[in-house]
Amino acid sequence: MRRFLKKFVKGVAWQNPIINIVLKLIDPVDSVLCKISGNSGLPKYSIRVRSNGFNGQLGGQRFAKNGRFLQSLLEKHCEITPSSDILEIGCGCGRTAISLSGYLEEGTYIGMDIEQTSLKACSENKKLQRDGFTFDFLDVQNDEFNPSGKHKADEYRFPYNDNSFDTIFLVSVFTHMLTDDVTHYIDEISRLLKPGGSAFITTFLMDDGAESEGLNFPFKAQDHFYATEEMPEIAVGYLKSFYDNNFHKNGLSEKKNPVFGKWRSPQELNNIGDFSQDIVLYQKPKNV
Ligand SMILES: C[S@@+](CC[C@H](N)C(=O)[O-])C[C@H]1O[C@@H](n2cnc3c(N)ncnc32)[C@H](O)[C@@H]1O
Incomplete structure (x- = not known):
């Protein structure tokens, strides 16, 4: 009991x-x-x-509409095209992948996740069983999504070659990960992006204007702010400077200003329509 x-x-x-x-x-x-x-x-x-x-x-x-909306944000902010090579880290059960399956042509999509049931649903989904689409399970530990995972997120080397992807995106994933793990994932994202490639990350930015009526982050450890003391991974936020420092140290620069999500108040800061989280965008230099 x-x-x-x-x-x-x-x-x-x-x-x-x-x-x-x-x-x-x-x-x-x-x-x-x-x-x-x-x-x-x-x-x-x-x-x-x-x-x-x-x-x-x-x-x-809502699931289908948000998948299409996320694809439109990738087109707008990362200039993806039907021939892009795309990696989604933490793809869940394929919300954005399903939309991208009707968009990508000669491009490729890899979705990876640590939650086996969701990933299995992707592999078994007829819409996602098409050329150029792959789903990879990462047996990485996370208290919320894979408590008994074999590998530590802050040491995990993604099984892909350097400079492989035009765009790497994560939707509502760093919102469930703590400082050392996110720091390491940013190193990996930086390694895996092609020169000129873009990283698209949704997050809760803890900078000015982060007061929200429904969601608060009263606790802090290392660089992460979190909402629930018993299980920090349930909702995690970071300052924009945390992302800047970690991407800059890997030689990437900010691609565009953050896009603020609907979770923030005052509402004037909302410039993204119906999406709740903030988005940060970084780019690998074209000549590396
Ligand atoms: C809120 S869900 C979002 C799923 C998907 N991105 C979407 O937009 O529908 C968070 C996802 O992140 C995954 N996740 C959590 N920690 C992760 C980690 N260390 N590495 C990769 N994925 C992770 C979870 O398994 C889960 O599928």
Whole structure:
């Protein structure tokens, strides 16, 4: 009973076996609703909620719309084209990948994640079983998503060659990772980008204007600010200077000013429409 309650206190509802059974009972209803709303072929509801939350998830409209929106942000801010080579770190169950599967032509997409069930849903999704699309499991430890993972995130070497990708993007991933791990991932991203390539990272920026009505980050350790003392990985934020310092040390520069998300108040700072997190953008120099 204590372990059961602890799961709730930690707030990772889908890790709870009973909640998981209930979620699976909702799957057939969701599947019908997805068909009615023209969103067939999405991962199951019980899987979507793992990486994309419960809010607006039933029927799949929000999931599909946000996937398309994220693709449009990649086009706008990283100038991706149908021939780009793209890496998504922490792809979840394929929200953006599904949209990109109808966009990329001779380009390639690799999605990697540490949460095996979500990644399996990508590999089994017919929309994602196409040339140029690959899904790789990283057995990296994270208290929220892969508690028994074999490798430490701050030591993990990504299994790709240097200078391989035009764009590397992470959506709501550094929002679940702590300082040493993010620092190491930035080193890896810098190594893996082609000269001139772009990094697109969604995050909670802790700089001025970070006061939000719904989400607060009262705790701090090293460079990360966090919302929940029992499990810091549930929601993590960083100062913009943290990203600057780590990318600059690897020779990358800021590509564009941050794009502020809807989570911030005052609302005037919101310049991204319907997306909740902030976005930071860095670029590897063209001549390295
Ligand atoms: C909130 S979900 C977002 C999923 C996906 N990016 C999307 O936009 O739908 C966070 C994802 O980050 C992944 N993740 C957490 N820690 C990670 C790490 N150290 N390396 C790679 N992925 C990680 C989780 O497994 C999860 O799928």
